[in-house]
Amino acid sequence: MKILKMYLARSILCLLSFRKLKRPLLSLLKKFPFIESLLLRFYYSKHKKATDNKYGAPDLDRDAMEIYAMLKDRIKNEENAI
Amino acid sequence: MRLVIDLQGAQSESRYRGIGRYSLSLARAIAENRGDHEIIVALSGLFPDSIKPLKNIFKEVIPEENIGVWNAPGPVCEYDTDNQWRRTAAEIIREAFLESLDPDLVFISSFMEGFADNTVSSIGRFSADVATAVTLYDLIPLVNPKEYLERSKLFRDHYMRKIEDLKKADGLLAISEYSAMEGIEKLGLEKSRVINISSACDDVFQIIDPGESDVLDRYGISKPFVMYTGGADSRKNLSALLSAYSKLPEYLKNSHQIVIVGKLKKAQIEYLKIVAMSLGLGKHDLVLTGYVSDRDLVELYNLCELFVFPSWHEGFGLPALEAINCGAPVIGSNTSSLPEVIGIADALFDPYDPEDISDKMLRTLTDTHFRRTLTDRQSEHAKNFDWNISAKKALSFFEEIVSGKKSPLLSKRSAVIEKLVSKIAAITEALPSDNDLRSAAAAISFNHPKNEDKSGKNER
Numbered sequence: 434m435k436i437l438k439m440y441l442a443r444s445i446l447c448l449l450s451f452r453k454l455k456r457p458l459l460s461l462l463k464k465f466p467f468i469e470s471l472l473l474r475f476y477y478s479k480h481k482k483a484t485d486n487k488y489g490a491p492d493l494d495r496d497a498m499e500i501y502a503m504l505k506d507r508i509k510n511e512e513n514a515i
Numbered sequence: 516m517r518l519v520i521d522l523q524g525a526q527s528e529s530r531y532r533g534i535g536r537y538s539l540s541l542a543r544a545i546a547e548n549r550g551d552h553e554i555i556v557a558l559s560g561l562f563p564d565s566i567k568p569l570k571n572i573f574k575e576v577i578p579e580e581n582i583g584v585w586n587a588p589g590p591v592c593e594y595d596t597d598n599q600w601r602r603t604a605a606e607i608i609r610e611a612f613l614e615s616l617d618p619d620l621v622f623i624s625s626f627m628e629g630f631a632d633n634t635v636s637s638i639g640r641f642s643a644d645v646a647t648a649v650t651l652y653d654l655i656p657l658v659n660p661k662e663y664l665e666r667s668k669l670f671r672d673h674y675m676r677k678i679e680d681l682k683k684a685d686g687l688l689a690i691s692e693y694s695a696m697e698g699i700e701k702l703g704l705e706k707s708r709v710i711n712i713s714s715a716c717d718d719v720f721q722i723i724d725p726g727e728s729d730v731l732d733r734y735g736i737s738k739p740f741v742m743y744t745g746g747a748d749s750r751k752n753l754s755a756l757l758s759a760y761s762k763l764p765e766y767l768k769n770s771h772q773i774v775i776v777g778k779l780k781k782a783q784i785e786y787l788k789i790v791a792m793s794l795g796l797g798k799h800d801l802v803l804t805g806y807v808s809d810r811d812l813v814e815l816y817n818l819c820e821l822f823v824f825p826s827w828h829e830g831f832g833l834p835a836l837e838a839i840n841c842g843a844p845v846i847g848s849n850t851s852s853l854p855e856v857i858g859i860a861d862a863l864f865d866p867y868d869p870e871d872i873s874d875k876m877l878r879t880l881t882d883t884h885f886r887r888t889l890t891d892r893q894s895e896h897a898k899n900f901d902w903n904i905s906a907k908k909a910l911s912f913f914e915e916i917v918s919g920k921k922s923p924l925l926s927k928r929s930a931v932i933e934k935l936v937s938k939i940a941a942i943t944e945a946l947p948s949d950n951d952l953r954s955a956a957a958a959i960s961f962n963h964p965k966n967e968d969k970s971g972k973n974e975r
Contacts, residue, residue, distance in 0.1 A: 459666060469669050473594040473631075490950045491957040496965050500932060501956035507940035508947070 516552045519618035524625025526562035528632040538624035544906035546576040560586035561633040585612040586961045588954035593673040600945040610641035612962040620646040638683040644923035648686040653830025690831045691852035712908040715900040722842040730814045734804040742819035744776035747783040752825040759872035761794035778806040816841035827866040844889045858896035
């Protein structure tokens, strides 16, 4: 899926480099924010490699574990309420 | 007054640009001019590499325990729609941390970032009671939406969300009179909520003797030169600059070069080369230096014959002031904030009229008396721009805001956690992953440690 997304982003960026296609493509992309986001992610990833790698799952101490449990519990309740 | 400065402006990607320098210089000057006020600097843990250097800078002027670091779940950049939950949670978590510092006022040094980096800023997500002031650099995208907002829906949504939040600030500190006026007009704010604290430039920008420097050789500059530095987006008006230069008499063009200093995108370089060629400028008439270090920049300012700043929209126009401080004669646009910076009416031109730009260039390059008068009067005018003056203006504005607003009572840790959990659980824009919840819990626990000793003035 990741590779597919990358190829999609690359193809769109390639199409965008053609002047005549740029305007209609940009107006089309405005209607699909997820594709725009995908393109931007691809664009910025070239500049900031591995930005997201440092955000792994953190180890939680006892206090953080309590807060985590509270959050999980409350979100579940909110979902049930909806 | 207990003032908390959110210094993400000096931590984010902006730290390499004007906003970063401005944030850092102003915060430092505020700390140095604080008098009886207490200053706390808040740094974001989402920019880990920037924390140590900033701590080293500030521990010289404030006690080390007054430099606090907060955490939030990341990444939060707004261009990535997958970050939506984390961003909203981070906004709540950041505000809760700042409130826990028991501030009379929170000053945010840079508010509009966060689209392409992990800056977190908001007003009123956790509580609306904390007095907040924000630096207003400019409203260029809002004023020129076609150029800056219409190309990307995601950026437009991000920018307009920030604008709505900005309106909630108790005070805006504009970097120029023009920027203040723009804030009042375009955001529809009362005059009393916006103040011009102006700007200044770094001490490194001064008259020096470049002596045996090889800076000219390194950048391929072989003749006396007309200089510009800054970006190359359309408002910078560089095609008008090239067009004006091409209209100079042949003997002047033959004996000079035009030098554009600064890192430009590949497409911008190609575009400028094409424009120069179509105007009949030769290969060696236009020099594009690319990125230059501060040291080289100072030398280039000192060595140029003339500095031209043709931008038609600026929040301040720092390069013009830097050039003046380095003793260069400076001419620039008669629009936006530039007349305030350049100061002398004779040095201004209509940026939309290349003939007018060319006439001013010609006069400055050929009329020695005019040149001397210009540099003398401009260096006198530049004395008005001083970080200490800006810091004192900011502090008295903060006092005014604080005197009219009651600061919230400081809550106990358990109450803060309870409020945080319920605010975060109520986020409806997106759903969190388990990792997001863990990161949020870890950040909250880090920001509000259990043994936290509140020495606040009004705990409840």
